[in-house]
Amino acid sequence: MPSKSHSISKRRVAFQGEIGAYSEQAAFAFFGPEIELVPQPTFRALFRSVADSHADSAVVPIENSLAGSVHENYDLLLQYRLPIVGEIILRIVHHLLVLPGVKKEEVRRVLSHPQALEQCRAYLEKWEGVIVEPAYDTAASAKRLMAEDLRDAAAIASQQAAAEYGLEIIESGIESNHENHTRFLILEREEKPPAENAKTSIVFSFRDMAGALFKCLAVFALRDINLLKIESRPLHGQPFRYYFYLDFEGSLADEAARNAIQNLREITTFLEVLGSYPAGRFV
Amino acid sequence: MPSKSHSISKRRVAFQGEIGAYSEQAAFAFFGPEIELVPQPTFRALFRSVADSHADSAVVPIENSLAGSVHENYDLLLQYRLPIVGEIILRIVHHLLVLPGVKKEEVRRVLSHPQALEQCRAYLEKWEGVIVEPAYDTAASAKRLMAEDLRDAAAIASQQAAAEYGLEIIESGIESNHENHTRFLILEREEKPPAENAKTSIVFSFRDMAGALFKCLAVFALRDINLLKIESRPLHGQPFRYYFYLDFEGSLADEAARNAIQNLREITTFLEVLGSYPAGRFV
Numbered sequence: 107m108p109s110k111s112h113s114i115s116k117r118r119v120a121f122q123g124e125i126g127a128y129s130e131q132a133a134f135a136f137f138g139p140e141i142e143l144v145p146q147p148t149f150r151a152l153f154r155s156v157a158d159s160h161a162d163s164a165v166v167p168i169e170n171s172l173a174g175s176v177h178e179n180y181d182l183l184l185q186y187r188l189p190i191v192g193e194i195i196l197r198i199v200h201h202l203l204v205l206p207g208v209k210k211e212e213v214r215r216v217l218s219h220p221q222a223l224e225q226c227r228a229y230l231e232k233w234e235g236v237i238v239e240p241a242y243d244t245a246a247s248a249k250r251l252m253a254e255d256l257r258d259a260a261a262i263a264s265q266q267a268a269a270e271y272g273l274e275i276i277e278s279g280i281e282s283n284h285e286n287h288t289r290f291l292i293l294e295r296e297e298k299p300p301a302e303n304a305k306t307s308i309v310f311s312f313r314d315m316a317g318a319l320f321k322c323l324a325v326f327a328l329r330d331i332n333l334l335k336i337e338s339r340p341l342h343g344q345p346f347r348y349y350f351y352l353d354f355e356g357s358l359a360d361e362a363a364r365n366a367i368q369n370l371r372e373i374t375t376f377l378e379v380l381g382s383y384p385a386g387r388f389v
Numbered sequence: 390m391p392s393k394s395h396s397i398s399k400r401r402v403a404f405q406g407e408i409g410a411y412s413e414q415a416a417f418a419f420f421g422p423e424i425e426l427v428p429q430p431t432f433r434a435l436f437r438s439v440a441d442s443h444a445d446s447a448v449v450p451i452e453n454s455l456a457g458s459v460h461e462n463y464d465l466l467l468q469y470r471l472p473i474v475g476e477i478i479l480r481i482v483h484h485l486l487v488l489p490g491v492k493k494e495e496v497r498r499v500l501s502h503p504q505a506l507e508q509c510r511a512y513l514e515k516w517e518g519v520i521v522e523p524a525y526d527t528a529a530s531a532k533r534l535m536a537e538d539l540r541d542a543a544a545i546a547s548q549q550a551a552a553e554y555g556l557e558i559i560e561s562g563i564e565s566n567h568e569n570h571t572r573f574l575i576l577e578r579e580e581k582p583p584a585e586n587a588k589t590s591i592v593f594s595f596r597d598m599a600g601a602l603f604k605c606l607a608v609f610a611l612r613d614i615n616l617l618k619i620e621s622r623p624l625h626g627q628p629f630r631y632y633f634y635l636d637f638e639g640s641l642a643d644e645a646a647r648n649a650i651q652n653l654r655e656i657t658t659f660l661e662v663l664g665s666y667p668a669g670r671f672v
Contacts, residue, residue, distance in 0.1 A: 150514075171628035174460055174621075178507075195628075220503070220523075224461075231433075240503075240523050283625045315617060320603075320610040327603040334598060335629070338457075338619060342566045345454035345478075346618070 120144040120161035122152045123219075126245035126267030128198055132290040133165045135389040136194045147242070149178050153186040156293055164188070164293040169335075170198070171287045173224045180339050180351055183291075183309070183380055190307055192292035193386030200226055200281045203248050203261045203273040210260075210276055215239050217247035218262035226262055228282040248273055289386065300357030300382035305334060307380040309351045311341055312373060319350070325369045326354055329362045349376075357382035403427040403444035405435045406502075409528035409550030411481055415573040416448045418672040419477045430525070432461050436469040439576055447471070447576040452618075453481070454570045456507045463622050463634055466574075466592070466663055473590055475575035476669030483509055483564045486531050486544045486556040493543075493559055498522050500530035501545035509545055511565040531556055572669065583640030583665035588617060590663040592634045594624055595656060602633070608652045609637055612645045632659075640665035 119141045121129035130143060144161040146152040155161040166182075169175045183190075200222055204213065215237040216223070216230060222244050223230065230238055239259075241247035248267040251259055261273070268275050300306075312318040326333055332355040338348040356363040358379065371377055402424045404412035413426060427444040429435040438444040449465075452458045466473075483505060487496065498520040499506070499513060505527050506513065513521055522542075524530035530544040535554040544556070551558050583589075595601040609616055615638040621631040639646040641662065654660055 169623075169629070171623055172625055174623045177457055177460075285626050285628050287628045289629070316615040317610050317613075319616060319619065320606040323603040323606060327600050330600075332599040333602060335631075336602065336619070336621060340452075340454055340457045342455055343568050345568050345570050346452070346572070348618075 116140055116142040117163060118142045118144050118161045119163045119165060120146050120152050120155040121165045122146050122149050123243035124245040124249050126248060126264060126270040127243055128196060128264055128288060129165050129167060129290065130245075131264065131266060132167075132194055132196045132288070135196060136165065136192060136290070136292060137163070149176075149182055153182045153188060153293070156188055156295060157186055159295070162294065166291045166293055167288050168291050169289045170221060170225065171285055172281065172283055173221045175337050176221070177339060180337060183351075184349065184378070187378065188293040188295065189297040190291050190381030190383050191294045191298040192383050193289065193305070194292070195287050195289045195386045195388045197388065198225070198281065198286045198288050199265070199279055200262050200286075201265060201268060201275045202277040202280055203251065203263055203268045204276055205251055205255065205257055206272070206274050208257050208260075208274070212258060213260045214258045216260050216262060217241045217250065219244045219247070222262045225281045225286060229280045245270070287388065292383075297381060298383070300359045301384045303385050304357030304359070304382050305353055305355055305385045306357055306363060306382040307351065307353050308367070308370075308377065309349050309380060310370060310374040310377040311347065311349050312375050315347070318373065321373050322350070322370060325366045325373070329366050331356055331362060331366055399423055399425040400446060401425045401427050401444045402446045402448060403429050403435050403438040404448045405429050405432050406526035407528040407532050409531060409547060409553040410526055411479060411547055411571060412448050412450060412573065413528075414547065414549060415450075415477055415479045415571070418479060419448065419475060419573070419575060420446070432459075432465055436465045436471060436576070439471055439578060440469055442578070445577065449574045449576055450571050451574050452572045453504060453508065454568055455564065455566055456504045458620050459504070460622060463620055466634075467632065467661070470661065471576040471578065472580040473574050473664030473666050474577045474581040475666050476572065476588070477575070478570050478572045478669045478671045480672065481508070481564065481569045481571050482548070482562055483545050483569075484548060484551060484558045485560040485563055486534065486546055486551045487559055488534055488538065488540055489555070489557050491540050491543075491557070495541060496543045497541040499543050499545060500524045500533065502527045502530070505545045508564045508569060512563045528553070570671065575666075580664065581666070583642045584667045586668050587640030587642070587665050588636055588638055588668045589640055589646060589665040590634065590636050591650070591653075591660065592632050592663060593653060593657040593660040594630065594632050595658055598630070601656065604656050605633070605653060608649045608656070612649050614639055614645060614649055
């Protein structure tokens with residue numbers, strides 16, 4: 107039987123940033139080399155690319171072990187409701203990149219994504235007089251150095267970005283703490299049946315903060331379901347009320363998890379399951 | 390008896406940003422007009438100014454009802470351990486500012502603080518082709534328009550900033566949602582005895598996420614102490630472990646709250662009280 111055209115065409119994987127971005131590394135680490143990359147300028151465009159079927163999968167950074175959660179992406183998870191089907195955790199090593207021949211003494215400003223600047227804060231604070239300029243992407247700041255021939259600037263980006271844009275690495279591992287990992291979620295249009303070593307992500311809200319959060323966590327504690335992460339985001343229009351994003355061990359294929367969710371519906375005014383998926387490995 | 394010199398000198402109140410910043414409004418709303426303003430370029434400098442006695446009080450934005458928490462300031466609360474002595478909640482109205490005579494059609498780029506840009510995201514997304522440029526402060530972006538005579542740019546900032554830098558307001562109330570309030574904390578070097586209508590802020594961490602967060606919240610639920618907010622921040626060096634910041638009703642002058650804290654020490658590996666203070670009013 108002849109293969110259908112879509113079965114032989116490559117998976118289109120969208121990520122935010124330019125070629126050389128850490129998200130691109132995460133895409134290859136999760137899917138392997140046989141993919142077609144679909145770079146997107148913003149996180150919103152990244153979500154939209156999968157929602158609109160311009161890509162099959164999105165690789166979305168959700169949390170870094172130094173800078174914390176990528177809050178915008180929590181908001182977008184709720185807005186787009188694309189199911190989470192996977193996860194991967196990438197070790198991040200930041201490098202200081204310059205045009206060939208430029209010396210550190212000549213550098214007056216450092217360009218990078220705000221999260222990368224944040225992860226290198228201690229390094230940058232020791233560097234007297236240097237100006238920090240936020241860019242929309244690590245790789246984009248590397249590309250800009252090359253494109254605009256900026257000899258007074260450096261970029262903080264990956265080794266791949268240095269290679270891609272013909273830049274020199276003059277310092278390596280400049281992140282404040284080497285336990286620097288970014289957790290990426292893989293989003294698609296269709297849920298995938300939960301697998302081994304599963305975790306589940308949900309989002310919920312309730313009317314009164316008072317004792318409600320305790321009751322919500324009790325739903326899991328009573329069933330010996332381990333919580334992995336909790337994150338809160340503002341509920342627009344209702345000052346200082348929140349959406350809570352919760353990750354827990356197990357999948358909705360487990361009876362205990364299904365019962366917990368059922369129980370949680372009694373307590374919450376809003377509840378959405380974002381996905382059950384295999385817990386990511388560290389790469 | 391003659392007053393000592395320091396009792397007649399004005400209170401020095403530090404805030405992040407330039408004259409015309411929302412933080413400046415919060416300072417006046419909390420302390421009244423008889424203060425000496427001490428502008429600081431960064432949040433870190435703001436904390437340092439009080440720690441080093443260059444200012445008596447710091448006015449620190451900690452949470453916005455649309456954009457969420459100011460995570461950097463959570464981290465700095467832990468690093469500097471300056472006690473929280475007060476709180477105030479300021480209604481934020483964003484305006485689009487331009488040089489006198491400039492029309493909206495001439496504007497190619499919009500400058501403001503990333504949080505302000507985030508709060509006006511819906512407005513900016515509808516504005517086709519406009520380039521968004523993050524600045525370190527709302528008022529600073531207004532000042533820059535004036536200083537550099539930028540006729541192709543607009544700033545998002547306050548009415549005060551428009552007046553201060555001689556700019557025209559061409560659109561008002563451009564925030565995505567008018568329930569836009571920023572909560573500011575007041576930090577000083579000395580704790581103040583807890584007052585009426587008190588709330589308390591703490592930060593803690595524990596070894597295993599599993600059931601520990603539930604136990605920590607139980608400490609409060611068992612004593613009918615209402616929780617107001619929970620926020621997590623990464624624990625550096627230990628990927629995907631967290632510090633939890635918790636606000637609850639009551640002060641450490643209350644026996645129930647003291648017992649809860651005592652109980653919490655048994656469960657946590659780290660616990661710090663950030664302050665008991667009167668809950669802020671909305672202004």
